[in-house]
Amino acid sequence: MVVSQPASEVLAPDLTVDLAPNNPRELVIRNPVIPASGCFGYGLEYSGIVDVQRLGAFVSKGITPKPRSGNPMPRITETPSGMLNAIGLQNPGIRGFIRKYPPIWESWRVPAIVNISAETVEDFAMMARELDDVPGVAALEVNISCPNINAGGFCFGWDPDMSAQVTQAVREATTLPMIVKLSPGAVDVIEIAQAVEDAGADAVCLINTLVGMAIDTRTRRPILANNTGGLSGPAVKPVAVRMVYQVAQAVGIPIVGLGGISNLDDALEFLMAGASAIQVGTAVFSEPGVLIRLIDDLTEWMTRNGVHTVSEIVGVANPRFRSHVSVSAGYTDEVAEG
Numbered sequence: 001m002v003v004s005q006p007a008s009e010v011l012a013p014d015l016t017v018d019l020a021p022n023n024p025r026e027l028v029i030r031n032p033v034i035p036a037s038g039c040f041g042y043g044l045e046y047s048g049i050v051d052v053q054r055l056g057a058f059v060s061k062g063i064t065p066k067p068r069s070g071n072p073m074p075r076i077t078e079t080p081s082g083m084l085n086a087i088g089l090q091n092p093g094i095r096g097f098i099r100k101y102p103p104i105w106e107s108w109r110v111p112a113i114v115n116i117s118a119e120t121v122e123d124f125a126m127m128a129r130e131l132d133d134v135p136g137v138a139a140l141e142v143n144i145s146c147p148n149i150n151a152g153g154f155c156f157g158w159d160p161d162m163s164a165q166v167t168q169a170v171r172e173a174t175t176l177p178m179i180v181k182l183s184p185g186a187v188d189v190i191e192i193a194q195a196v197e198d199a200g201a202d203a204v205c206l207i208n209t210l211v212g213m214a215i216d217t218r219t220r221r222p223i224l225a226n227n228t229g230g231l232s233g234p235a236v237k238p239v240a241v242r243m244v245y246q247v248a249q250a251v252g253i254p255i256v257g258l259g260g261i262s263n264l265d266d267a268l269e270f271l272m273a274g275a276s277a278i279q280v281g282t283a284v285f286s287e288p289g290v291l292i293r294l295i296d297d298l299t300e301w302m303t304r305n306g307v308h309t310v311s312e313i314v315g316v317a318n319p320r321f322r323s324h325v326s327v328s329a330g331y332t333d334e335v336a337e338g
């Protein structure tokens, strides 16, 4: 005979995650579901159709030192199981941004994470200083997938030393929780992750888009005016899961995983690979409700499977997982010995 438990006795799972356990300013989020940078505007744009306050946090569109109007059109195109974008970081610049958005976010209960991009180490530091004590800003996400103009345009995020320099400069400029967003274009993403952890990152986030291209065979020209663009969506998911899995074996700070997530199973893959939280980008464009659906589905899945906290599933598919989240004594001990 099956005896069902009265609803009142079923404990609701705890979806809380701490993304900056080593930082006194903390980044405790009420659930691990976060819209990705560039795919959720500044939060306001979606507030009429998504209950933004239910999200774990949200990440702003990438901000740069000066205003940018972005690349010429066309700057997005669909590809099999994904999309290419070359928006070109259209944004109002750090000063215009600070005047406009954080005063609105200040009254929100959902933490706002500001994504910053720059072409010099000094500009990264300048933006971090400007944002350090702005009410309404909970944390920074440092996008190192941008060209370093002092290194001939070579991407910061492809080189461990340059990635560490940016991280250290931002660390010295602010006490805000800092998530460094890694590029999948790096030859060795593990080396980059370790470099930014050593330089003071509170967490890492991966992956950003992969550089791609599509050609219109009728015009015989690249489809995007910029020629190349960033590939995102389901097409990149296996690459992202693999990178999260590898990085989770190499760093002890929390990992935020993303790349092609559009349903519960995708999200669970990232958590089980070793991510403490997940972000959703491309899927938001076709289904803005995906974020709330993921929170509800994860809550329901945890309840049904007797999983009480997110940390119970983080890294369970990864025998050499070594993040700060204690999954089981066995895993922690194995790493301590290795």
Ligand SMILES: Cc1cc2nc3c(=O)[nH]c(=O)nc-3n(C[C@H](O)[C@H](O)[C@H](O)COP(=O)(O)O)c2cc1C
Residues within 6 Å of the ligand: 036, 037, 038, 039, 061, 062, 063, 085, 087, 089, 115, 143, 181, 207, 208, 209, 230, 231, 232, 233, 234, 236, 258, 259, 260, 261, 279, 280, 281, 282, 283
């Ligand atoms: C239209 C668009 C704009 C983006 N803008 C940014 C940005 O400003 N800063 C950033 O770090 N990543 C940006 N990204 C990358 C996403 O945040 C995310 O890393 C990537 O799309 C992979 O996730 P997904 O497959 O869920 O979209 C952008 C992606 C898209 C599709």
